[in-house]
Amino acid sequence: MYPYIPNTKDDEKRMLEYIGVDSVDHLFSDIPQNVRLNRELNLPPSKSELEVRRNIIGLSNENISTTQLTCFLGAGAYDHYIPSIVGHIISRSEFYTSYTPYQAEISQGTLQNIFEYQTLIANLTGMDVANASLYDGGTAVAEAAYMAVNITRRNQIIISKTVNPQTREVLRTYAHVQNIEVIEIDDDMGVTNVDLLKNSLSDKTAAVVVQSPNYFGIIEDLEAIGEVVHSQKKALFITSVDPISLGILKAPGELGADIVVGEGQPLGIPLQFGGPYLGFIAVNKAHMRKLPGRIVGQTVDEEGNRAFVLTLQAREQHIRREKATSNICSNQGLNTLAAAVYLVTLGKEGLREVATLATQKAHYAMKQITKSGKYKPLFDRPFFKEFAVTSDVPADDIRKGLLKENILGGYSLEKDYPQYKNGVLFAVTEKRTKEEIDKLSAVLEGIK
DSSP, X not given: OOTTSOXXXXXXXXXXXXXXXXXXXXXXXXXXXXXXXXXXXXXXXXXXXXXXXXXXXXXXXXXXXXXXXXXXXXXXXXXXXXXXXXXXXXXXXXXXXXXXXXTGGGXXXXXXXXXXXXXHHXXXXXXXXXXXXBSOHHHHHHHHHHHHHHHHOOOEEEEETTSOHHHHHHHHHHHHHHTOEEEEEOEETTEEOHHHHHHHOOTTEXXXXXXXXXXXXXXXXXXXXXXXXXXXXXXXXXXXXOGGGGGTSOOGGGGTOSEEEEEOTTTTOOOGGGOSOOEXXXXXXXXXXXXXXXXXXXXXXXXXXXXXXXXXXXXXXXXXXXXXXXXXXXXXXXXXXXXXXXXXXXXXXHHHHHHHHHHHHHHHHXXXXXXXXXXXXXXXXOBSSEEEEEOSSOHHHHHHHHHHTTEEEOEEOTTTOTTSTTOEEEEOOTTOOHHHHHHHHHHHHHOO
């Protein structure tokens, strides 16, 4: 009757006798007959472990991953190399099975892991404080916007359309239920239109959100935009960044950002069919009490040894509901550990090397793809590891043509940016070789 519960018929009989009922059905006697299913579930017969395993393997083999394909796809998730030590450490049982530290100070290992991660993110972004992470880059932007509304007591968020379209969708979902007005600023040939931004700022503006490198891979002038945001209406400046880019670009904290967020997936987290990922958020000390979630702090115990505590817990499970900054709950603990191990393994020089290689290879790819003139750069702007091209070939044909040659790439921009007809986006990480890039260029040339 219950093939996956390891109780024998004798076990079942003894349990029923102990609680004083004569059958399992008797346990559900309070449920009226008219709301019961009153038939067998429409499921296939039970299978053996061997049969189930064979079926699952068959289903999984229908997926094609980056182990079979050469990946030039980006648009928010990137195929970076992950050192083997990352997987080795995060799969240790003391990390792999641990969860939210409700009795926090007992979980010193978990707290130290989070503290080290926070320190690394704060250093990377040039900010004072980072929290114990969020679900992904999209929720990080939305939580930062909600945080800005709480700080400024204003209810308008301005966001550039060069921010990832999925992130903007998450923000709109958050804003709808919180009665926050969201204004989207059109781009000016791939970058934020600063003139439109100036005209849109008002006394209602809580914050302006800009992504750099943006969705097209272009590096925005964060310093100039930040000056506009602060000088006009004293709104907050939220920047969303690719953490790998900070290996060679100035930290947003040095460029005037008030809140820095981003998607941490490039930091040692596999693509894994879309998640789970990691959202990071960092601020200066002035705003740290408005951060969602938790902040782990360092102290000493009664014997003078280094110890860790939950310094701030700003969610409704810990404090009065009306004082909570957010209802976002669990941090992505295992992914924060992966990010921390990745960053420590690479170090400053290693991160700089990864960022430099990605940039050099992306620029080489752009040069190779556009050298014949069949494909043209969609924008003439400085870019990091991602770039857009356009041609007479529909994006769908490009994607299908590449896939026939086991190449994953050519993300269509037209769906979210109708003005960029036949625009396709390519991403190049440090993993890609010259041979792979040359093959990409050759295959593209042959697509009609």
